Amino acid sequence: MNLLLRSNPKPWLQQHQQGHYLLSKVLGALSFSTNTQPKDSLNLRISRAGNPKVSVIPVIEQWLEEGNDIKKSHLQNLIKQLRRYRRFSHALQISQWMGDKRDYEQSPGDFAVRLDLISKVHGLEQAEEYYNSIPDHLRGSQVYGALLNCYAHKRHLEQAEATMQKMRELGLVRTLACNVMLSLYSQLGKYEKLEALVKEMEEKGFYADVYTFNIRLHAYAVTSNIEEMEKLLMKMETDYLINVDCHTYFAAANGYLKAGLIEKSLAVLNRAEQLIASMGGNSKRHAYEVLLSLYSAAGNKDGVYHVWRLCKNMGRIFNSTYICMITSLMKLDDIDGAVWISEEWISSSKLNDIRVPNTMIRAYSRKGLWEKAEAYVNKIVESGIELEASSWDHLAMGYHFAGQMTKAVETLKKAISISKPGWKPNPYTLKACLEYLEGEGNAEAAEELSKMVSEHCPV
Known part of the structure; x- marks a missing residue:
């Protein structure tokens, strides 16, 4: 790929604004100001009704029965917030309830949001049925954009391309729709199609925003086309309309790492860090977690600890950051450091998030350190944290790797016995345990283990 998409500002500024307008509509629900909307009891009641299997509509109806208006x-703001916290089922319930009430006239944006939610909760088939029920005169850029995003999210290339073509025929294609397709092509490795769409954007004068450039940069990085990646990065840095973000440098760092250019990777990571410093909230935390992983991939332990200190300076450290730090240190074979971070989590955590100890157990087991994994499991149990099936499954894997097959069998049985519906044991560990029992001439025990799997973990 050697095309450089122009970003001549003034002729395309209006299309740039339209692209971002559509982005806010399709991917982030509708944009509603919350500056003057205080937290009220309805918001609190909805936030507390966190069980996805229980409807939130009775909460709304109770609020109305108390004489309140909505x-x-x-x-719409409630739906937006619920989507942000991935409570898609509850968001869909409110969207459907709102659509059924005559007092609330539905806009194209409301239809688009509901279409997206149906796809996430019930799948594409029901989403398509709902789309077909939307009147033609309300199927504007927002609805078509939502449908396109549904197909792209599920990686249904043929349907996505057909929707994109329909949008072309209706004159609805803007930068956002192009970005959705560029991202899909990149994910599927369809780089020739990606290049063709870039050329189409250039010919039709569509504004290339930072998302467009980042997708292309990622494609160059994945294919190790360092020369074109560097050209594009330089263009982005010198274009005053392109606000280069940390994800730009993350993509470049990955490209350099893949090509074995460690020093160049560290240089762009330093630039990413400077941009992250001005960020806030969850975005900043997530960015630091990516930075931790990339410094680890570059083999830079000092960089990992440096970012960890930056994370601590933010105040509360989330469990996801602990997991990322432990994983990064284990990749660097800094076992003592990983243990130290784990100890800090145990002493400071108020939430029994099993993902953190699972990260340690899995890392020990993969490195063949079954004795350390075993000791760690005992310590976690003594601390009062209840392990789940996956915890014991990871330990069984460690026993298997170390040839401790008797322990592997017993631990795997424990994992299966406490498993919840939908859980599956590690197939390689299970296969090894069955082969071990059969090799020992213990067909009865092998049959018993197979029976446990069929009863607790049916296919």
């Missing part, structure tokens, strides 16, 4: 903008 403006449409309030419901």
